[in-house]
Amino acid sequence: MGKAKKIKVSKRDRQDVKIGLAELINSEKVVKPKNRTKIRHRQDEDEEFVDSGLSQKILSQARRQQMEMEEEEDEMERPSKSPKKPVTKLGNDDSEGQAESSEDETGNHFYDNIEINEEDEQALEMFMNRDKAPMRTLADIIMDKLTEKKTEIHTQFSDAGSIQMQELDPRVRQMYEGVRDVLAKYRSGKLPKAFKIVPNLKNWEQILYITDPPKWSAAAMYQATRIFASNLKEKMAQRFFNLVLLPRVRDDLAEYKRLNFHLYQALRKALFKPGGFMKGILLPLLESGSCTLREATIIGSVIAKNSIPILHSSAAILKIAEMDYTGANSVFLRIFLDKKYALPYRVVDAVVFHFLRFSTDSRDLPVLWHQALLTFVQRYKSDVSSEQRDALLELLKKQSHHSITGEVRRELQHAKCRDIEATEPKSEPMSIT
Structure with a gap:
């Protein structure tokens, strides 16, 4: 009978006196990870990595913000007021100046080009308040x-x-x-x-x-x-x-x-x-x-x-529809309506009554008014009642535009009104025999 071999115990295992002999023998049979992996674990704990897609988005957003900051600093370094120009008539001669005014030195457009002629100005002046404070x-x-x-x-x-x-x-x-x-x-x-x-x-x-x-x-x-x-x-x-x-x-x-x-x-x-x-x-x-x-x-x-937010926009639409009309009212109404909010019926009714007020107006309404009406029926024709639709159709007989009124009439004639949807009979389920 040969001599029993000694079980080699590492210094680290000797220090751990709580480990039993059986556990010590089993632990010698299992491959242990090397010490070099511990450095990697410490790095994983200290740093959090993101995937390549997210990091690319972060970098692109950072570059965009940096470019915006540099453009803003360049704009702030130039003189704050533009050199005064002689006032010219608002016609074709002024269109180049308006195109120039719609962009900064870096070429970024910050509002649309404005082309205003004398006829538009005169049409709006008819609806301005003469006794303005x-x-x-x-x-x-x-x-x-x-x-x-x-x-x-x-x-x-x-x-x-x-x-x-x-x-x-x-x-x-x-x-x-x-x-x-x-x-x-x-x-x-x-x-x-x-x-x-x-x-x-x-x-x-x-x-x-x-x-x-x-x-x-x-x-x-x-x-x-x-x-x-x-x-x-x-x-x-x-x-x-x-x-x-x-x-x-x-x-x-x-x-x-x-x-x-x-x-x-x-x-x-x-x-x-x-x-x-x-x-x-x-x-x-x-x-x-x-x-x-x-x-x-x-x-x-x-x-x-x-x-x-829709709450502030709805309140603004309601106030604009109820105030005395000026040509600028139609501009802001069209802009708000183009945002396609889910407006409450109260706001929709206020806009309808706003347009119906002009059924007895003998003045020639500006094109802006007809454009606002077209935008309204395009966006909210399904939110008006059948009675309001008929009243708007009657309005078109008194206030018309050669190129816009026809489109407004087609939109209203094909509208599925809100009260018709509510009273429409439900179809009975088919019986299968």
């Missing part, structure tokens, strides 16, 4: 408050929609006068920290008045809109849009016949507060009764190219 700005309201509340200047109003006045420290006033000088010459880079905290102040409108917003550069207006749209509540953002941004946009269009790139971007940023945009820019512009076709087209392109 002058547009109020932040400076006008501040001066009224100072005049009315000289004895109560220390009072702070609790209403969020009112201007809160305080007696300012001379050092604070001097500091924001320095900010005013910076914003007037701002092109790019960081803004003063004193300006960034303005939205958090109770008397932020009074501080803004010191900085003199009408003299801000266009790039400063864009940066200010970013800050105020992000940090103000909807009611306060509405006041900023209405008292600061809207007057600047209208003045720029009136003076240069085109909109500065930074101001267009500011309108897009304002849509981050859709309720404030509607109540502070769109509805006041239409209620003024003096909205031009150029203003409607450019601001409408902002609405058309950006996503807006």
